Amino acid sequence: MTHESGEIRVLVENSEYWLRNNGDLAMLAVTLRRLRQRWPDARIGVLTDSPVLLRAYFPTAEGITVFDDDPWAPPTWLEDLAARLGPAFVGPVVLAWLRARTWLPQKARGARRRLKSALTGRHVPPITPRPRPHIGSRRAVASSSVLVVLGGGYLTDADAAQCRRVFSLIRTAADHAVPVAIIGQGLGPLDDPALVAMGREALQRVELLALRERRRGPAIADRLGVDPDRVRVTGDDAIELAHDLIDPTSDTARGGGDGLGAGIGFCLRVAGYSPVDEAARTAVGTTVRVAAERLRAPLLPLIIAEYRDQDRKSTLPLVAGATRVVPPLPRYVHPAAVAERVSDCRVLVTGAYHLAVFALSQGIPVVAVTSSEYYDDKFLGLADMFGTGLTMIDLGEPDLAARLSSAIATAWDEAPVVRAPLRAAAESQIALSRAAFDEVFAITERSGHRDDPGGVTGR
Template sequence: MFGTNRPAGRWREDNTVGSEHSVADRSGIDQQDIRVLVENGEYWLRNRGDVAMMTVTVERLRERWPHARIGVLTHQPAVLQALLPEVEPICGPEWCWGSGSWQGRLSRTAGTKLFGPAALRWRAATDGPKDRLRALRSSARTHCAPDELGAEAADEGFPVEIPAAIAQSSLVLALGGGYMTDVDRYQANRTINLLERAQMLGIPTAMVGQGLGPLRDPVLLRRATEVLPSADFIALREGRRGPDLLTGFGVEPSRVMITGDDAVEFGYRRRGARIGTDIGLCLRVADYSKVTAAAQTTLGRVVRDRAVERDAGVVPLIISEYASEDRLGTMPLLAGAARTVSPVGRGGTAHDVARQVAGCRLLVTSAYHLAVFALSQGIPAVGITASEYYDDKFHGLAQMFGTGLRVVHLNDAALEDNLGRAIQEVWDDAPAVRDPLRQKAVEQIDASRAGLERVFRLVESGPVRRATV
């Protein structure tokens, strides 16, 4: 049967795992020969949930291999250096590892201390105007002829190319995300191609924190069946759909483990000492979220009314800055609210958002990772969904925590009554579910770290591929 979330050892507040495997015999390994190539799932680094997963995983890699080189595939090298100074950006057009000489290290240090912070400030200042321009262009494209639209889309796309950095890597690690699904075909194909090339070269491959499906696209199904059975290890963030999909692909159950989301530890670390007093709110309006204007109106009214009844502030929580999707969906809902809190700025970090979550008594969110941040801190949530994609995300998350998450469908004919009732019940339940939620978070942290232990052993149990450049 599939691996459960039973940990190899107990995660402690000093961020270590007590286990017979936690101190492996690595006497024959020169860590400087280890190169970990990380597929982070979101190359633009505009989703703070994805950044949180990457942050935790990189920290764990660095704890184990302090002197290894960790490269992350990205379209935003300077921003990556600002967010995670301990990693190396792997970016186009060459998609190669940088020089390991002192000149290369000096260049990366300069990028971290100078260019990275400047890139964050520039992006924060310019994203708003650029997003408005994109919206205008998108509106104009709806009136284009099909062949014109196809040509422009092709010009704006990025080729699914195989990074040259694979050939000099000791391990290829695909970080968690919900991209192995029909609604994100590009990223799903990119990851599958990456894993396939590494497997052809005899390089260990692993996937962690994965949320799989819905997945019915025949091309994706065929490619997943061709490649995923050869992955050395796959850790799933839920057991609702992923295990059955992997069985259908032909993946051996012994290579699979259900661990929970890697951002659970990120959220848990920021738990507060007292129960919050506000209601956190996030509505993502995107093609894949399928939210109607009528549902938006009802959602905003119900949340504002419940906040007034409980003398609570409404906190807009922004997890994704991609095309301003969370800001554009959430901020209009605050109009008319008696008391609000300012959102994080466009240059804000995942840490900033997690701290805002800590001040809430409950969340109402259509963004999955905000629910992860909340539940991990012991804060209950109402997950709002209007698509099968988010049904799976929230119901899978609810199974992992066992309590504290109510799922409400925005296409429910009785939305106003059901949403109002869910908010009231979750508000009342907040003190009782606080400790059970945190206990579930610790169990998932244990399991996630135990899963990564299996990834470590893929490298440590065999010869490390020495870099040729």
């Protein structure tokens, strides 16, 4: 458990290294709080591309990059300054730096290639740069007390690069006798033979695999050879963050007035893993605006994925022209602020999974719109865990507008009825999730792992 310095070191594999997804930040916030409650003096490192922005969001955590020569070195003065300034100030500067670091070298290589082609008169094919070894993450995990793999939906064919990265990190931890706990994970769809082979090798070596749903995850874990005694179904760890916004002395959510919000929350996710054609976008936007007018409800555009303004670009144009639109929250807010804005809704229409988590956890019914198997699994698994309050609409249906309009009207009418059972389901999942964390604590404290970074070089 301890190292030669007497420290407990917890390494958190963060699912989104740029820290631009409010759902991932919500899971990270809950995870860090629970770890700190158990081990007040532990060093908690989080893998990220931006230690500075991490400290702005979470001042007691330490950012570790995959390229760090000395991953457990003390935080820099710049990180300490960021912890005092907060993400609203630090975020825009860090994002500009990340973009420049990532995209300017790509543009420079392209310019050199085009110049060489022009000078020689021959086509010069693009050269993929050789990736730098991930020495930092390997050294960090080898000298950790435990590796905690944060919840998410990235162990799937739809996110192959992240999937490979995490499986590789798990193998490194196991090779150095560092216990591995995977928490709040949405496993699959996972059918790619290469990923399945990697997953089989890695996941059989974890001490605990806590899944956020029971509909598909346990069967996939079994297919990968994970010992069933090490598998738990706990629900999503972000449930606790949203449920904490409920006032325990009454039936109201903060900002929710009499306990039922007045608005319709809305987010349409458009991405490679969630494709939505122009006709479906138009139908969804028109239907939501008409429903808000009919119900005399304000529209609340809600943002989960901020990376490249993903949800803003696909959502905000669709609420333009509505009679009453609540301005969206600014970028770089704490995820609890997003969950609190959800509490102002009586109904949520969403293509973003974690907004549905925030809503259901507070007792707010959800109309989920989806266009892919990946998102079908997300929403069906969530619906199964809560038992009520979620209606799923396929964006490819020919009668999309009618189906969506009817679902919004039904959810609006049923909001008072589903409130109590949804909150009870959230409380049950929070208890399961906390029990899984108790197992993580026990596993770590039993292991007695000591600092042994020897032999950790290269990829």
